[in-house]
Amino acid sequence: MAIQGELGSNSHMAAVEMLGSPKDLDIVACTVSAHVLAKVIAGEVDAAVLPIENSLHGSVAEHYDLLLDLPVHIERESLLRIRHNVITMPGVKLQEVKRVMSHPVALSQCRRFLASHPEWEVVPFYDTAGSVKRLMAEGLRDVAGIAPALAASEYDAEVAVAGVEDHAENYTRFHLVRRDGRVSGEAGADENKMSLAFAIEHRPGTLVAALQRLAEAGVDLTKIESRPVPGSPWEYVFYVDVRFNSPEQAKTALIALREHCRMVKVLGRYRAA
Template identity: 55%
Template sequence: MRIAIQGEPGSFSHEAALRMVQDAAVKHCAFSAEVFQALSSGDVDAAVIPIENALAGSVLEHYDLLLQHDVLVEREYLLPIHHNLIVVPGTRLDEIRVVDSHPIALAQCRRFFARQPQIAARAAYDTAGSVKRLMAEGDKSVAAIAGVRAAAHFSAEILERNLEDSPENYTRFFLVRRRADAELSSVADKVSLAFQVENRPGTLVDALQAFAGLGVNLTKIESRPVPGSPWHYVFYTDYQLPTPETAGRALEVLAGHCSMVRELGRYVAAQPEA
């Protein structure tokens, strides 16, 4: 299966793609919009994207992209995330002045930076990409935060391991396919859904009460602004699916309260791995 990801070889998205589809042929993209373009155009069969981290929260751009493209979430996966301080071989900790990484990775390592106030955090487009740049430039005053796979791929050295603020650090990934090609699981127990309500009192409450009336448990709700419509929002929700029939019923009931309802995926809830 040809899978697009955002990031360099050795990134966490790369690792997630290979864990979800072991024989995947991975296409590396610089930006998330390129990932969805590759999927929509048929250049790849699927995309693997991070949607949420247990410490840093949601990847908001990816919610927008899921709604902008005719795709469905087919599977989810929880990848354990362990961050490492990666350097040019032979670098000492007291030589480092800047650490590069993706902003979400930096946000997961706040305690490290609190312990090392002389080191500044600097945002990069990708964890593994920061290691690639580090090794290309060979500057010992710069380090990177990334995974073990990135250090091995670019022949860098791991100076410190497990920088994440909590050992219970997972990133939730989606395997996304074109809607026409997606295969919804017959044993799905979780649904991702987007809806929009009118900007007037009580509409969001009515929508949420519709879920309650169906007896479903909402596990997540996220709001995103509607481009070109200030103070209007799309709400993204995940809910547990008690029976297969509930998914269709939820769409019907919500349609009576919402100006837009769209199911984004129906899949088996992932469980954490070691």
């Protein structure tokens, strides 16, 4: 299983929650998302777990682009509650900490806690779990990382303060992604959600008409996102999630959308989390 980020990251935790205990999974950590899906396409891993949307920070735009461009599909989704923890070397007291490192998004979600410690230097880092990996590897007793609890156990560190996020209702939606043509062995009878990408002619009213087609088919539009088309200024690809009650309803929606749009791609059909 490939993930973007280090072992002990939220993506690692999402993979564990979706697919089993850490001992049952062989996690391949990658630095960038394009490398994650390259391994999926090459068959080097069975699948990948990627974040697509955070309830506070919003969508991961790069991952929408990759899902559209590459021969992969969404097989499952899950919701992970995000908990940020101050993690140090074992035995370090909070008073010893002079600097805190983490991913910029994690730091922004812990503003109130960090504001209560003005004596700390706050340093952006490439990854939440990576900050813990770094401080443990270099023996930095005056440095703390903000990361998931899994990072503490992964690198033999210690949670100094748990749950320092500003908002308890902080969730990230993850997708389990496989390469096209790979059979998972799981039945799809319980599918009730579909992710789509579509492009329309650049004329007034075409987006409204496309959404009206979905409404007439009876599906429930739960999300819409737009991304610019490279090389075509002010033109967009629209990404939507829809809920449906039956395979026939989903088929009707697809037929109606394809009659109106110049491009439609099904990114995945799966059970809603």
